[in-house]
Amino acid sequence: MLLIKNGRLIDPKHQIDQVCDLYIDNGKVVSIDQTPAIDVPPTKTIDATGLVVTPGLIDMNTHLREPGQTQKATIASESAAAVASGITTMVCPPTTSPVVDSPAVAELILDRAQATGLANILPVGALTQGLKSEQLAPMHALARSGCVAFSNGREQISNSLVLLRCLEYAATHDFLVIFHPQDKDLAGKGCMHDDITCTRLGLTGIPETAETVEVSRCLLLVEQTGVRAHFGQLSSEHSTRMVIEARKRGLNVTADVAIHHLLLTDENVNGFNSLFHVIPPLRSQLDRAGLLHALVTDGIQAICSDHQPHDPAAKQAPFAATEPGISGLETLLPLGLMLVEQQLLSLAQLIEKLTSSPAQILDINRGSLAIGDIADICIFDPELTWELSPENCVSAGKNTPFIGVPLKGKVTHTLVNGELVYQAL
8 A cells, every 4th residue: 555645735636735645455445534444554655745646647748759750759768758747648659660550559558558558548539541641540440459449640631521430430339539730731831830930931831720720620520410529639720619619509619738838928929948849839929818817717627748758869950841749748748837837727727637648539538536546646846846857857868948947846656556757855
């Protein structure tokens, strides 16, 4: 038995926010604040005085790069980065090489995750074979192999009939479909938000409509098919509003936002720093405000890292020629705590967006710590100030603009299935 003593337990799903003791046995929570009936003394005690104890964080979008791009990162390296960041479950898009469009690839990922023995990894299967938007992937077989949802990543299915057939099939089996909406023709070869800063820098822009047009088309097809749908990493106020209105009409749709879209805008691209090159691009101040408002009012249900580790060469070129993406696992929690510090979110709201809400979207039995729940746990010091550096960055990808930025809030312990998988030195 393991005892987490005297920590501030925050479990939004069960509306718990109190200083108490937590008893863990056989991978599950067996008692809260009372000595369990089992008369067995704890074999290990974690003194959590002054620390916050929450369900393990669930990241809705983590690119692991394996199989196919192990020069950027591996399942082992990113699992280590995840648990060092309090993340116990990662949802991985099908954009590996080969694509997750066969049970063999899904099982390979799950086997390597199990061999690593750190975080839970939930693969997302491809909607179409090879993400080529032509033929349906074997969704049923992929689901049986462990895929929790289906997506075509940012490879738009331009043919609406093909997309309709995909959604009909998914609806028939009650599969969750995840959209990463972007109209490829409108996005063209753009590399940042199409606005004043883009014009001044002489870069090619990606208009807001590249997202909103695709969100609109997807919502119409979701309404026709009745499929469960999730919109990942929305970046514009307008598209967020469309998803909220669709929910009000009764559609079973949810949304998440990447943490960097809540803190940065297109003005950060001034200076051509390629670390700010992301897709969808950093948008305007108005969009950022709209995303924050949607987050507070539950129009957006989850916050993710949109973790995309790169090797150094991927970012060493003129801005437009670099590969987009931020290495985000290790800054997900401290950047979220910045929103709390700025009084834009309460701490309980932040934890909800990182734990119980993603679990509800994915329909998985994680993200809470009531008696009998799986003991995936994050323990962090909310007051500890630190800086991420290339030396202490656990992820193989060091491509983040937040290196050297003072961060507040540091994970001290992480447990997965009741086992201690990370402890800060």
